[in-house]
Amino acid sequence: MKAALRPEAAAEMIPENAVLLVGGFMGTGSPHRLIEAIRLRGTRGLTVICNDLCTPEKGVGKLVASGQVSRAIVSHIGLNPLAQKKMIAGDMEIELVPQGTLVERIRAAGYGLGGVLTATGLGTPVEDGKQIVEVDGKRFLLERPIHGDFALLACHHADYAGNLGYLLTAHNFNPIMALAATTVIAEAEHIVPVGMIPPDAVKTPGVLVDHLLGTGPC
Amino acid sequence: MKAALRPEAAAEMIPENAVLLVGGFMGTGSPHRLIEAIRLRGTRGLTVICNDLCTPEKGVGKLVASGQVSRAIVSHIGLNPLAQKKMIAGDMEIELVPQGTLVERIRAAGYGLGGVLTATGLGTPVEDGKQIVEVDGKRFLLERPIHGDFALLACHHADYAGNLGYLLTAHNFNPIMALAATTVIAEAEHIVPVGMIPPDAVKTPGVLVDHLLGTGPC
Amino acid sequence: MLDAKEIIARRVAREIRPGTLVNLGIGLPSFVANHVPEEIGVFFQAENGVIGLGARPPEGMAEPSLTDAGGGFVTAVPGAASIDSAMSFGLIRGGHLDMTVLGGLQVDEKGHLANWMVPGKMVPGMGGAMDLVAGARSVVVAMLHTAKGEPKILPECTLPLTAERRVDLIVTELAVIRPTDAGLELLERGPEVSVEQILAATAARLIVKDDIPEMQLD
Amino acid sequence: MLDAKEIIARRVAREIRPGTLVNLGIGLPSFVANHVPEEIGVFFQAENGVIGLGARPPEGMAEPSLTDAGGGFVTAVPGAASIDSAMSFGLIRGGHLDMTVLGGLQVDEKGHLANWMVPGKMVPGMGGAMDLVAGARSVVVAMLHTAKGEPKILPECTLPLTAERRVDLIVTELAVIRPTDAGLELLERGPEVSVEQILAATAARLIVKDDIPEMQLD
Numbered sequence: 001m002k003a004a005l006r007p008e009a010a011a012e013m014i015p016e017n018a019v020l021l022v023g024g025f026m027g028t029g030s031p032h033r034l035i036e037a038i039r040l041r042g043t044r045g046l047t048v049i050c051n052d053l054c055t056p057e058k059g060v061g062k063l064v065a066s067g068q069v070s071r072a073i074v075s076h077i078g079l080n081p082l083a084q085k086k087m088i089a090g091d092m093e094i095e096l097v098p099q100g101t102l103v104e105r106i107r108a109a110g111y112g113l114g115g116v117l118t119a120t121g122l123g124t125p126v127e128d129g130k131q132i133v134e135v136d137g138k139r140f141l142l143e144r145p146i147h148g149d150f151a152l153l154a155c156h157h158a159d160y161a162g163n164l165g166y167l168l169t170a171h172n173f174n175p176i177m178a179l180a181a182t183t184v185i186a187e188a189e190h191i192v193p194v195g196m197i198p199p200d201a202v203k204t205p206g207v208l209v210d211h212l213l214g215t216g217p218c
Numbered sequence: 219m220k221a222a223l224r225p226e227a228a229a230e231m232i233p234e235n236a237v238l239l240v241g242g243f244m245g246t247g248s249p250h251r252l253i254e255a256i257r258l259r260g261t262r263g264l265t266v267i268c269n270d271l272c273t274p275e276k277g278v279g280k281l282v283a284s285g286q287v288s289r290a291i292v293s294h295i296g297l298n299p300l301a302q303k304k305m306i307a308g309d310m311e312i313e314l315v316p317q318g319t320l321v322e323r324i325r326a327a328g329y330g331l332g333g334v335l336t337a338t339g340l341g342t343p344v345e346d347g348k349q350i351v352e353v354d355g356k357r358f359l360l361e362r363p364i365h366g367d368f369a370l371l372a373c374h375h376a377d378y379a380g381n382l383g384y385l386l387t388a389h390n391f392n393p394i395m396a397l398a399a400t401t402v403i404a405e406a407e408h409i410v411p412v413g414m415i416p417p418d419a420v421k422t423p424g425v426l427v428d429h430l431l432g433t434g435p436c
Numbered sequence: 437m438l439d440a441k442e443i444i445a446r447r448v449a450r451e452i453r454p455g456t457l458v459n460l461g462i463g464l465p466s467f468v469a470n471h472v473p474e475e476i477g478v479f480f481q482a483e484n485g486v487i488g489l490g491a492r493p494p495e496g497m498a499e500p501s502l503t504d505a506g507g508g509f510v511t512a513v514p515g516a517a518s519i520d521s522a523m524s525f526g527l528i529r530g531g532h533l534d535m536t537v538l539g540g541l542q543v544d545e546k547g548h549l550a551n552w553m554v555p556g557k558m559v560p561g562m563g564g565a566m567d568l569v570a571g572a573r574s575v576v577v578a579m580l581h582t583a584k585g586e587p588k589i590l591p592e593c594t595l596p597l598t599a600e601r602r603v604d605l606i607v608t609e610l611a612v613i614r615p616t617d618a619g620l621e622l623l624e625r626g627p628e629v630s631v632e633q634i635l636a637a638t639a640a641r642l643i644v645k646d647d648i649p650e651m652q653l654d
Numbered sequence: 655m656l657d658a659k660e661i662i663a664r665r666v667a668r669e670i671r672p673g674t675l676v677n678l679g680i681g682l683p684s685f686v687a688n689h690v691p692e693e694i695g696v697f698f699q700a701e702n703g704v705i706g707l708g709a710r711p712p713e714g715m716a717e718p719s720l721t722d723a724g725g726g727f728v729t730a731v732p733g734a735a736s737i738d739s740a741m742s743f744g745l746i747r748g749g750h751l752d753m754t755v756l757g758g759l760q761v762d763e764k765g766h767l768a769n770w771m772v773p774g775k776m777v778p779g780m781g782g783a784m785d786l787v788a789g790a791r792s793v794v795v796a797m798l799h800t801a802k803g804e805p806k807i808l809p810e811c812t813l814p815l816t817a818e819r820r821v822d823l824i825v826t827e828l829a830v831i832r833p834t835d836a837g838l839e840l841l842e843r844g845p846e847v848s849v850e851q852i853l854a855a856t857a858a859r860l861i862v863k864d865d866i867p868e869m870q871l872d
Contacts, residue, residue, distance in 0.1 A: 025484040026507030078560030100525030100567035112747035114335030114358030120570045123600025140332030161733035169485040170501040171520040179748050195732030202735035205705045207675040243702040244725030296778030318743030318785035330529035338788045341818025379515035387703040388719040389738040413514030420517035423487045425457040
C-alpha cells in the first residue's frame with residue numbers, strides 16, 4: 001500500500017542533476033502539480049526526457065523557462081520558441097529523437113533489451129555516429145536504451161496498490177515510462193481503494209509505482 | 219465494419235503450408251472454434267507459432283495430434299508428450315524459444331523493428347548460430363522478427379469495427395500477435411455494436427483486425 | 437475562388453480510400469479531414485494516442501485529455517481506441533498505417549522530403565515525421581508550392597532529410613506531382629493554372645507528358 | 655514429520671520479503687505461496703498474465719480465463735492486474751521482478767542451473783525459465799536434493815544450461831546452499847539432517863564452515 005504524498009514532498013525526493021522521464025504530449029497527460037512543485041523548489045541541472053518541451057508556460061516547458069533544465073531528450077520543440085532559441089544559442093543541450101524511436105528506446109530500458117533496431121532515421125542526421133546492424137540484408141540503426149532516475153507520470157485514476165489507469169490521449173508515454181526509471185512517481189486525479197479497478201482496466205501494474213500523488217488535502 | 223464469419227468460412231481462407239500465429243497459453247485465450255474448424259478441414263503442412271503446444275486433446279495440440287503441423291515455434295511442449303516424441307524422433311520440426319524472446323520477436327515483426335537484442339539465452343544452446351551485438355560493453359543476442367501469414371486470436375468481446383477486449387489471463391500473446399500477421403482473424407465470445415466498447419478498454423484497435431468470428435448462428 | 441490551402445486539402449482528400457487508417461500531420465494536412473465523407477469509414481490516427489479522431493468539439497464540450505498531436509481539443513468517433521505512444525508508433529512503423537499526409541519544407545527530384553529543421557534558424561524537431569515517412573504505406577506531402585516566392589520543389593534538398601524513403605505524392609495548390617524512378621512526374625494542374633506557371637514555380641526538373649488535366653475537387 | 659516438498663516450500667517462503675513481486679514456477683515452487691502470510695503484501699506473478707495471483711478457486715467457482723502458467727484454475731487478489739505476455743516478460747527481463755523460484759534438474763559449482771531439457775529423452779522446453787533466470791533480481795532454485803538417489807548438485811552441469819547467470823540460492827529438503835565466487839557455500843541443514851548426509855548426497859564440492867544451523871521453518 002502506498003499513501004499519497006503532497007507534491008512538495010515528492011519534489012523534495014528529486015536531487016539536482018537528476019534524469020527525469022516525464023509523461024505527456026503537449027502537456028496532455030503530464031504531472032502538472034508535480035512539475036509546479038519542482039519549479040517552486042528550484043532544483044537545477046535537470047535532464048528532461050519527454051515527448052516534447054510543450055510551451056514555455058505549460059508542462060515541462062515551465063522548467064525550461066525557469067532555467068532548471070540543462071539537457072533534454074525530446075522529439076519536438078516546435079511550440080517552445082524559448083527552447084529553440086536556447087538550443088541554437090548553445091545554452092541548452094537538446095537531443096532530438098524521432099518520436100517512435102524515443103518511446104522504443106525508453107521501452108528497451110524498461111524491458112531489459114539491449115537497444116532498438118529501427119529503420120527510422122536512416123539517411124538523416126539521426127544516423128550520425130550510430131552503429132548500423134544488418135539483419136537479413138536490411139540495414140537498421142542501433143538506438144540505445146534510455147533510463148531515468150525518476151519517472152514522473154500522470155494518470156486519471158490509481159488505487160493505493162499503485163495500479164494506474166489513463167484517460168484517452170493522456171496515455172501517451174506514461175505506461176512505457178513506468179518501467180524505465182529507478183523511482184516512479186504517479187500523480188493521479190483520483191485514488192480509489194484497492195480492488196476498485198478491474199484487473200483488465202489496469203494499464204500500469206502497481207508493482208511498478210513507488211509513490212502516488214493525490215489531489216486531496218493529504 | 220466487419221461482419222462475423224462462421225468458423226468454416228475462416229478455416230477455408232487458410233491454405234496448406236500457411237504460417238499461423240495462434241494466441242493462447244495452455245489453451246487459455248486460444249481460438250478453439252477456429253482451431254476445430256481447421257482440424258475438420260484437414261489443412262496440412264502448417265507452421266504454428268504459439269506459446270506452447272498445449273495438450274494433444276486441446277488447443278493447437280489437436281492440430282499436432284492430427285498431423286497437420288509440420289513445424290512449430292514455441293516456448294514449451296512439456297504437457298504435450300506426443301509433440302516431444304515427434305520432436306525427438308525427428309517427425310516434426312520444433313524450434314524452442316524462450317517465452318520472453320518469443321513474444322518480443324513477434325512484436326518486432328509487428329512493430330517494424332529489425333530484431334530483438336536480449337540477454338536471455340546467452341550461454342545456452344539458444345545462442346547457437348546467432349549474431350552477438352555489443353552495446354556499451356554488454357553482450358546481447360540478436361533475435362530475428364517472426365511474422366505470420368495469419369494471426370488466429372481469441373478475445374472476450376469485440377465490436378463490428380474489430381476492436382477487441384480480453385479477459386484476465388486470456389490476453390497473453392493475442393494483443394501482440396494482432397500486429398504481426400498479414401491477415402488477422404479474431405474469435406470473439408461476444409460481438410457488440412460499434413461504440414459499445416469505451417476507447418480506453420480497447421486492447422487491440424479494430425484497424426488491425428481483418429475478420430471476426432462470432433459465437434452466434436451467423 | 438478557393439484559397440491555396442483549401443485546394444490542397446480538397447485534392448488530398450480524394451486520395452483517401454475507404455476503410456483505411458490515415459495519419460494527418462498538424463497544420464495544413466489536418467484540414468484534409470474536413471473533406472473526407474464520413475460514410476467511407478476512414479479512421480484517422482493522431483499519433484499522440486487515438487485512432488478514430490473526430491472533429492473539434494462544440495463550444496463548452498472540450499475534454500482536456502482528448503487532444504490531437506498539436507495539443508488542440510478534439511473529439512473521437514464511435515469505435516475509437518485509446519492507444520499509448522508505443523502502440524501508436526507500432527502502427528506507424530509496422531506498416532499498419534495506410535497513408536500519412538505531411539507538410540513539407542522541401543522535396544527534391546528523388547522524392548526526398550525535408551520537413552523538420554532549418555539549421556541555425558528553426559528547429560521544431562521531427563516529432564513523428566521520420567517514423568511516418570519511414571513506415572507508412574503511402575506518404576503524401578501537402579504543402580504550398582513556394583515559400584515567399586521561392587520554389588520548395590528542388591533538384592536536391594538543401595535542408596536535412598526526414599527519411600531516405602521516396603514519398604509517393606506531392607500535392608500543392610499548383611500541381612499534383614508523383615516522384616518516380618525517372619524523376620518528378622507532373623500529373624495534374626491546379627484550378628486555372630497553366631503548365632508554364634507550374635514550371636516557373638518549380639526549381640526541380642518536371643517530367644511533363646502531353647495534356648496535363650486540371651485537378652478534380654469535390 | 656514434514657515431507658520433502660513441504661520442507662522446501664516452507665523454507666523458500668522465508669526468503670520472500672514484504673511488498674515484493676515474486677514469480678513461482680509450476681510444480682514444486684508453486685507450493686511456496688501457501689506459506690507466505692497474506693499480510694506481508696507480496697504480489698505473485700504468473701507469467702501467463704496476472705499480477706496478484708490468488709489461491710485455487712473453491713469448488714464450482716473456476717473461471718476458464720483465469721489460469722496459472724500450468725493451465726490450472728486460480729483466483730486473483732484485490733489489486734490484481736491483467737497483463738499481456740509482452741508486459742509480463744518486460745517485468746521479468748527489465749529487472750522489475752524481485753524474486754523467482756524455479757525447479758531444477760541440475761545446479762553446479764558455478765551456480766549454473768539446468769532445468770529445461772534432457773537431450774534425447776525429455777524436451778519440455780524452457781518456457782519462461784531462461785528469461786526468469788536472466789532477468790529476475792534474485793533466483794532461488796527449489797528442488798529435491800537428488801533424483802532417484804543420484805545427486806543433482808554437481809561439479810559441472812551435464813545438461814544444457816538455462817542461463818549463464820549464477821543463481822542466488824538453492825533450497826532442497828536437505829540443505830540451503832548459496833553459490834558464491836568461491837563455490838557452493840552450505841548455509842543450513844534440513845530438519846534432523848547431518849552435514850555428512852548432505853555431503854554424501856552432493857557431487858559438487860561444498861564449502862562447509864563450522865556450525866551449520868538447522869533450517870528454521872514456520
